[in-house]
Amino acid sequence: DVKVTQSSRYLVKRTGEKVFLECVQDMDHENMFWYRQDPGLGLRLIYFSYDVKMKEKGDIPEGYSVSREKKERFSLILESASTNQTSMYLCASSQDSSYNSPLHFGNGTRLTVT
Amino acid sequence: AQSVTQPDIHITVSEGASLELRCNYSYGATPYLFWYVQSPGQGLQLLLKYFSGDTLVQGIKGFEAEFKRSQSSFNLRKPSVHWSDAAEYFCAVHLTGATNKLIFGTGTLLAVQP
Secondary structure, three states: OOOEEEOOOEEEEOOOOOEEEOEEEOOOOOEEEEEEEEOOOEEEEEEEEEEOOEEEEOOOOOOEEEEEEEOOEEEEEEOOOOHHHOEEEEEEEEOOOOOOOOOEEOOOEEEEEO | OOEEEOOOOEEEEEOOOOEEEOOEEEOOOOOEEEEEEEOOOOOEEEEEEEOOOOOEEEOHHHOEEEEEHHHOEEEEEEOOOOHHHOEEEEEEEEOOOOOOOEEEOOOEEEEEEO
């Protein structure tokens, strides 16, 4: 089974801090994604990566950046955390870019910015 | 613009009763459609998918969904709900030509009464 592991289940950070959310997948998947989940808004794509060192903006990239130095690891970075970034963050991976390649999700990181 | 609508934010059913969760999509090309489930404290898990062919698709956990092109719908059904089905359910459409990008609906939270 594919395993997508997010390093932290809960995080509490202060406004202005630099925050790193880490995600690791163990199935040599090409694609990795970061989503943000908020009540009533569903999942919104922040960034995705289809190869090492490659990244593309999703629908809500403002205030975020990403890093993919190794195929198995995809990091989401909040350069200067703000209270409106309090949310649940979900990492996902997929084998490739075809529609027949389902997303596999981690269990999420609930980030609170105070 | 492509979109996915789940008109029911919250649904409560009794254990053993039948269930139908609604999903409507707006997409010009042939849609590739998915249903995901998120149990409390977990990431999302793929329930089923529709690409082409038979418009009634079977998924895991006894769920099925029917694609109706004329109604732009992909409703999820289960004939007899179990208490363990309490979760949030997300409908999603894959954007063809994009890098495996999914557009998610806002989700339907299912509560199951004993």
